[in-house]
Amino acid sequence: MLNELIEKRYSPYSFSDSQIEKETIYKLFDAARFSPSSYNEQPWRFIVASKANEETYNNILKSLVDANRDRAKQASVLILTIAQNEFSKNGKKNYHAEYDLGQAVAYLTLKATELDIYVHQMAGFSREKAVDLFNIPEGFTPITVMALGYINENDEDKIKQRKELSEIVFEKSFNK
Numbered sequence: 001m002l003n004e005l006i007e008k009r010y011s012p013y014s015f016s017d018s019q020i021e022k023e024t025i026y027k028l029f030d031a032a033r034f035s036p037s038s039y040n041e042q043p044w045r046f047i048v049a050s051k052a053n054e055e056t057y058n059n060i061l062k063s064l065v066d067a068n069r070d071r072a073k074q075a076s077v078l079i080l081t082i083a084q085n086e087f088s089k090n091g092k093k094n095y096h097a098e099y100d101l102g103q104a105v106a107y108l109t110l111k112a113t114e115l116d117i118y119v120h121q122m123a124g125f126s127r128e129k130a131v132d133l134f135n136i137p138e139g140f141t142p143i144t145v146m147a148l149g150y151i152n153e154n155d156e157d158k159i160k161q162r163k164e165l166s167e168i169v170f171e172k173s174f175n176k
């Protein structure tokens, strides 16, 4: 047994019509907030829209590639994730900003899983469109869009293949 939440989580292709309450959405961001980050920079930013916030929701949808848009439009909540490229203290490049953002998203995702909310992350979107639509300033890069919702009971829980441990963990040198 891995861990209940890790085993439960997967990226669904369909969502139910139930909407996620605002307080619940903010619980998810609170989990992200407590994620570790290089120099505690917390280089993550999020633009969030529930379906009721039509303008922002539709703008996030617009930034997605067609295949992702078709599925994401069922989601109760869409989130655009953004990384701050430089440290605010000294303006130096933060090489771990995207790593930190990803980790914050992992925290958010596990908290969501605990609350029976499923997350589908997507790289298939236009960064340029996102920058334009949301006035994202220099020094910040949109990284992913996430679709969140409660599960549609008919969704096929597709278990994805995983690499073997021996393919990813080495004890001597790379690949050995």
Ligand SMILES: Cc1cc2nc3c(=O)[nH]c(=O)nc-3n(C[C@H](O)[C@H](O)[C@H](O)COP(=O)(O)O)c2cc1C
Pocket: 009, 010, 011, 012, 068, 120, 121, 122, 123, 124, 125, 144, 158, 160
């Ligand atoms: C950074 C990132 C980008 C992804 N981009 C897409 C995407 O554009 N479209 C899509 O359908 N799934 C996307 N996925 C979902 C992955 O395909 C999925 O996580 C992977 O196949 C493993 O499946 P699982 O999450 O159900 O375990 C993305 C996942 C991550 C973490």
